[in-house]
Amino acid sequence: MKNAVLLVVICLALSWAKQVPVDFITICESNTDCLQYDDGTPGWITWGGVYRGVWFNVNDFYPEAVGTLIYQSEFWFYHHASYPWDTCDVYLEVWNGDLAGPTTLLDRTLATATHYSPVFVPYIPPLEAETEFCLLVNTELSAGCWPGIIGDGTPGTHSFYGDDFTVWEPWGVMGDYFIRVYIDANLELSQTSWGSLKLVF
Numbered sequence: 226m227k228n229a230v231l232l233v234v235i236c237l238a239l240s241w242a243k244q245v246p247v248d249f250i251t252i253c254e255s256n257t258d259c260l261q262y263d264d265g266t267p268g269w270i271t272w273g274g275v276y277r278g279v280w281f282n283v284n285d286f287y288p289e290a291v292g293t294l295i296y297q298s299e300f301w302f303y304h305h306a307s308y309p310w311d312t313c314d315v316y317l318e319v320w321n322g323d324l325a326g327p328t329t330l331l332d333r334t335l336a337t338a339t340h341y342s343p344v345f346v347p348y349i350p351p352l353e354a355e356t357e358f359c360l361l362v363n364t365e366l367s368a369g370c371w372p373g374i375i376g377d378g379t380p381g382t383h384s385f386y387g388d389d390f391t392v393w394e395p396w397g398v399m400g401d402y403f404i405r406v407y408i409d410a411n412l413e414l415s416q417t418s419w420g421s422l423k424l425v426f
Contacts, residue, residue: 243273243370244399245305246378259299260286261405268378269399270303272370274386277396278361279404280324281383292411294351295319295331298360301375301403304340310371313338316363317346323357326385326393331358338372351409360404375403 246269260281271277283290300317304310317336320327331352336344364370376384381401387393396402 244269244271244376245308259405259407261403262381262383262401263377263403263405264379264401266377266379267301267303267375267403269376270305270308270373271376271386271396271399271402272308272364272373273396274394275364275370275388276361276390277364277374277384277386277402278318278320278327278359279383279402280322280359280385281357281406282323283356283408283410287410287412289412290356290410291413292356293354293358294409294411295348295354295358295406296351296409297348297407298346299405299407300336300338300344300346300360300362301342302338302340302344302372303375304338305373308373310338310367310373311369312367313372314366315372316365317344318361318363319348319352319354320359320361321355321357322359326387327359327361327390333363341375354408360406362402362404376400377403 262279283293315336315338316333318333319331321329331354334346338344362374377400379400381397384396384401385393386396
């Protein structure tokens with residue numbers, strides 16, 4: 226009986242924190258054609274924070290990159306029957322920025338979130354971004370920070386949320402959001418690299 230009461234308390238506490246656990250089949254495995262920090266296995270849905278995003282560092286995937294072209298982004302949402310959305314409309318944004326948060330807006334697209342399927346945003350022409358950038362879900366159109374986004378259950382270091390665009394909190398204790406990006410890394414040698422090569426020769 227004590228365990229059942231404890232489970233109810235934990236579930237209530239999690240729903241107050243605007244996230245609930247999910248246990249579904251793996252969405253996709255890591256793909257070399259796209260960058261992702263999530264592990265492909267849904268663990269949570271969350272609607273915590275007006276803004277939720279993933280900070281990408283291209284150098285995590287291509288250490289020699291000095292910039293990138295962004296061709297497409299991918300976002301996964303989940304419409305839980307017990308937590309109805311007040312809107313499916315959401316802004317999906319791309320920002321230059323680092324671990325401290327977004328700094329320069331590169332694109333803002335109004336999209337319609339769909340249940341448990343990818344929402345793709347293509348960029349024509351591709352966006353020119355720095356090696357560090359953020360993909361952001363902006364839920365300003367909702368009174369309750371909807372739609373809910375999927376996250377995995379493996380602690381991560383790249384997902385964050387905030388309510389005022391000033392203070393950003395890591396979501397990493399829970400995992401990483403299912404936000405992916407398709408890029409073409411700029412692998413040209415930087416000026417520093419050229420200087421190093423000249424010294425060698």
